[in-house]
Each structure stands twice: as structure tokens, then as C-alpha cells.
Amino acid sequence: MIKTDILIIGAGPTGLFAVFEAGLLKLKCHLIDALAEPGGQCSEIYPKKPIYDIPGYPEILAGDLTKKLLEQSKQFEPGFTLGERAETIEKQVDGSFVVTTNKGTKHSAPVVAIAGGLGSFEPRKPAIKNLSDYEDRGVAYIIKDPEVYRNKRVVIAGGGDSALDWTIFLSEVASNVTLIHRRTEFRGALDSVEKVQALKDNGNIDLITPAEVKGLYGKSKLDSISYSVLNEQEKHIKTDAFIPLFGLSPKLGPISNWGLEIDKNAIKVNNSLDYQTNIPGIFAIGDVNIYPGKLKLILCGFHEATLMCQAAYKIINPGKRLVLRYTTVTGIDGFDGTRKEATKSVVKSID
Amino acid sequence: MSLDICIKITDRQGILHTIDAPTDMALNLMEVVRLYELVPEGTIGICGGMAMCASCQCYVQSSHLLPEITADEEAMLSEAVNVKPNSRLGCQIQINTEMDGLEVELAPEE
Numbered sequence: 001m002i003k004t005d006i007l008i009i010g011a012g013p014t015g016l017f018a019v020f021e022a023g024l025l026k027l028k029c030h031l032i033d034a035l036a037e038p039g040g041q042c043s044e045i046y047p048k049k050p051i052y053d054i055p056g057y058p059e060i061l062a063g064d065l066t067k068k069l070l071e072q073s074k075q076f077e078p079g080f081t082l083g084e085r086a087e088t089i090e091k092q093v094d095g096s097f098v099v100t101t102n103k104g105t106k107h108s109a110p111v112v113a114i115a116g117g118l119g120s121f122e123p124r125k126p127a128i129k130n131l132s133d134y135e136d137r138g139v140a141y142i143i144k145d146p147e148v149y150r151n152k153r154v155v156i157a158g159g160g161d162s163a164l165d166w167t168i169f170l171s172e173v174a175s176n177v178t179l180i181h182r183r184t185e186f187r188g189a190l191d192s193v194e195k196v197q198a199l200k201d202n203g204n205i206d207l208i209t210p211a212e213v214k215g216l217y218g219k220s221k222l223d224s225i226s227y228s229v230l231n232e233q234e235k236h237i238k239t240d241a242f243i244p245l246f247g248l249s250p251k252l253g254p255i256s257n258w259g260l261e262i263d264k265n266a267i268k269v270n271n272s273l274d275y276q277t278n279i280p281g282i283f284a285i286g287d288v289n290i291y292p293g294k295l296k297l298i299l300c301g302f303h304e305a306t307l308m309c310q311a312a313y314k315i316i317n318p319g320k321r322l323v324l325r326y327t328t329v330t331g332i333d334g335f336d337g338t339r340k341e342a343t344k345s346v347v348k349s350i351d
Numbered sequence: 352m353s354l355d356i357c358i359k360i361t362d363r364q365g366i367l368h369t370i371d372a373p374t375d376m377a378l379n380l381m382e383v384v385r386l387y388e389l390v391p392e393g394t395i396g397i398c399g400g401m402a403m404c405a406s407c408q409c410y411v412q413s414s415h416l417l418p419e420i421t422a423d424e425e426a427m428l429s430e431a432v433n434v435k436p437n438s439r440l441g442c443q444i445q446i447n448t449e450m451d452g453l454e455v456e457l458a459p460e461e
């Protein structure tokens with residue numbers, strides 16, 4: 001059981017900044033995120049795109065903002081459970097919460113802050129009618145252990161970076177790799193596109209474009225697929241695995257079953273007082289919440305995270321008073337023993 | 352003076368909406384759909400209009416001359432579901448006066 005003060009669900013900019021604000025109040029944070037890396041949308045959807053409305057940064061790339069936020073909260077030693085989706089929440093008799101992920105990791109905290117943005121990113125699934133029948137029976141949307149495909153026949157579908165990268169990687173592992181894409185153009189790093197071209201030219205992989213996978217076949221598990229080029233007659237190929245890699249799309253997911261009030265795919269909070277939900281002790285901050293006047297901006301998420309931490313402090317330290325202090329005056333004492341402070345002005349007389 | 356154009360949008364339930372879209376606000380089609388709340392918030396314009404998701408996919412039913420499909424839009428459409436030959440991403444269609452009478456149908460939610 002992982003124990004912390006504030007359990008943050010979502011490691012995007014809002015969640016990461018909450019770690020800093022909590023740290024100033026001596027509260028420890030742990031973050032859960034379904035993605036394998038922190039940063040949320042900033043890392044997953046648009047890491048190379050600029051943002052112009054972060055106060056103090058006339059221009060910053062989304063990926064760089066993530067790096068800066070991680071650096072800013074580093075001394076408060078946040079814990080991370082990455083690549084796992086928060087699945088269930090249970091209130092304990094002492095008022096604390098236990099949140100369990102889809103992989104069974106349990107987290108306990110007196111305060112839960114949902115900073116889930118648009119929800120957890122789930123693989124986009126192609127519209128093939130019996131697709132779900134073959135999940136874990138030859139069909140996978142995420143490659144966890146490439147060794148599973150050693151000496152197997154693999155069909156990959158997709159035209160982005162992950163389709164290209166896994167085609168390159170699995171060409172060394174699998175007995176046969178076929179890449180099927182709806183267009184002849186691929187969207188990926190130039191280097192990857194060139195490598196796939198070379199693999200095709202050397203006969204190391206089969207490349208079928210512009211084509212679409214149409215059907216899946218096999219009794220207890222997948223043994224062949226059919227595809228069609230430009231809607232011509234379908235052709236069949238034998239395969240052990242089919243891996244559609246069409247990117248990720250966000251879904252609010254299991255959080256929507258936690259008994260929280262939901263409106264317009266977002267979690268309702270008590271106006272802009274402290275962003276607490278209808279369940280005391282559970283807060284919703286950043287893009288995931290909704291209240292009158294809500295704006296889905298990163299800078300609003302920072303503000304919401306800050307107010308949430310004040311309210312969390314009062315829950316965790318009942319009866320204790322809190323005085324607003326400025327980092328410039330007090331400096332920052334990290335949980336790792338580091339201290340940052342303004343240099344003292346020297347008082348010395350001049351003869 | 353604001354110049355409005357008329358756009359016919361069939362929503363995901365198949366209901367036809369005839370709406371007046373302003374041409375002086377630099378809006379794109381995805382934003383027009385949100386402005387009129389034709390679909391629930393959070394189910395359209397997820398990436399904010401960067402052609403990096405397909406939540407604003409629509410089918411263009413009239414023969415209006417629209418901005419050309421960029422490489423980014425093309426790549427996104429090649430990965431999306433329910434794509435038809437007349438599919439476009441609403442966020443890449445900037446509304447202008449030439450588009451009066453435009454008819455589109457919103458693609459199903461992914």
C-alpha cells in the first residue's frame with residue numbers, strides 16, 4: 001500500500017504543479033497516470049507545440065513545460081504510479097480513501113485530487129466487427145512485451161510513429177511482419193519512415209498500402225486476417241497477431257463511476273471555493289472539472305491546484321491555522337533536505 | 352458589421368440544425384459546433400484544434416470549395432475511424448463568406 005497526503009490522479013501540468021504547492025505546506029503527493037510518462041496531454045498530444053499563455057513564458061513548448069514543472073516540484077519528492085489507470089475508490093472508516101489501479105496497485109490518502117484532464121488515454125480501436133472477440137487472443141493495442149512475438153507472424157496496422165517504430169523493432173523479433181496502412185504516406189520521424197522503406201526494399205517486411213484490415217478469423221484464437229486494397233476484393237493472410245496502432249483518445253473512464261456529480265463529461269465542483277466535489281475529501285482540478293465560468297486553461301489549473309492544497313491542508317491538519325507565506329521570504333525546504341532561499345543582503349559598514 | 356453565413360449541420364443524432372455562423376470571429380467549423388452546443392462538451396475539439404485528434408470529424412455534403420487538406424489533417428484522417436471520402440476535420444475549416452450554404456454531417460463519436 002502506497003501512503004501519501006494528497007493522491008493526485010493525473011500527472012499533467014495541473015497535477016504536477018499541485019505537488020509544488022502541496023510541498024510548500026509540507027504535504028506529500030503521489031501521482032497516478034495511465035500514460036507511461038508524466039505530462040498528460042502536453043507530453044502525449046502536443047509535446048513539440050508551443051504554448052503562449054503560460055505566465056512568464058512568452059513561448060514554451062508543451063514538452064518543455066512538463067520538464068520545468070517536474071524540476072520545480074523535484075525537491076518535494078513526488079511518487080509516481082505510471083502506466084496504470086485509477087480504477088476504484090473506497091472510503092475507509094477513518095475518512096481516508098483507498099484508490100486501486102487496473103493493475104491492482106493500492107494507494108491510501110486522506111485527500112484525493114483528480115487532475116485527470118480529458119480522462120485517461122485509451123488506444124483508438126479500428127471498426128472491425130469481431131475485434132473485441134480476439135482481444136488477448138492475438139489482438140493487442142499496446143505492446144508490453146515484444147518477446148511475445150518472437151518467431152511469430154505479426155500484422156501491424158497504422159501510419160504513425162508507433163506503427164513505424166514497432167514495425168522496425170519487431171522485424172528483428174518476429175518471423176514475419178506485415179504493415180498495413182490506409183494511405184501511402186506515413187506520419188512519423190523521417191528516420192523511421194526511411195528505415196521502414198529500407199526494410200521493405202530489402203524484403204524484410206511486407207508493406208501493404210493503401211489498404212485496410214477488414215476481417216479477423218480463427219476459432220479459439222486469431223489465425224488470419226483479411227484486408228482490401230482500395231475496396232477491391234478482400235485478400236487473406238495467415239497471422240498469429242494483429243496489432244492496430246491508431247493512437248490514443250481520452251476517455252473519462254472509471255472515474256465516472258465513483259459517485260461524483262458529472263456534467264458535460266467533467267466533474268462538478270463547488271464553484272470556485274476550493275474545487276471540492278460532492279464527495280468531501282475528493283477534489284477535481286484542471287480540465288477535468290466544471291463550474292460556472294470554467295476555462296480549460298493550464299494557468300487556471302495552476303490556480304485551482306493552489307486553492308485545493310489549502311483546503312487539503314485543513315482536512316489533513318484539522319484545527320491547525322495556515323498563514324499565507326511567500327516563497328521569496330521563506331525560501332523552500334525540500335523533503336530531500338535541500339533548501340532554496342533568496343541570498344541575504346550583506347550588512348557591512350563602509351569606512 | 353458582422354456578416355453571418357448559413358450552415359446546415361446534421362448532428363450525431365441525425366438532427367439537422369440550420370445555424371447562422373459569424374464570419375468575423377476567425378472561427379473554424381469545430382468551434383461553430385461548440386458555440387451552438389450541437390454535441391456535448393468534451394466530445395469535440397479534444398485536442399483544441401490542432402488536427403491531432405479526430406473528434407471534430409465531419410462529412411462534407413455540399414460542393415463548396417474548402418481549404419485544402421494539409422499534411423497534418425491527412426495524416427490524422429488516415430488513422431481515424433469512420434472515415435469516408437468526404438471526411439474533413441472541422442477544426443481545419445476556417446469559416447469564411449464563401450461557405451454560405453455549407454452542409455455537413457458530424458461523424459459519430461469515437
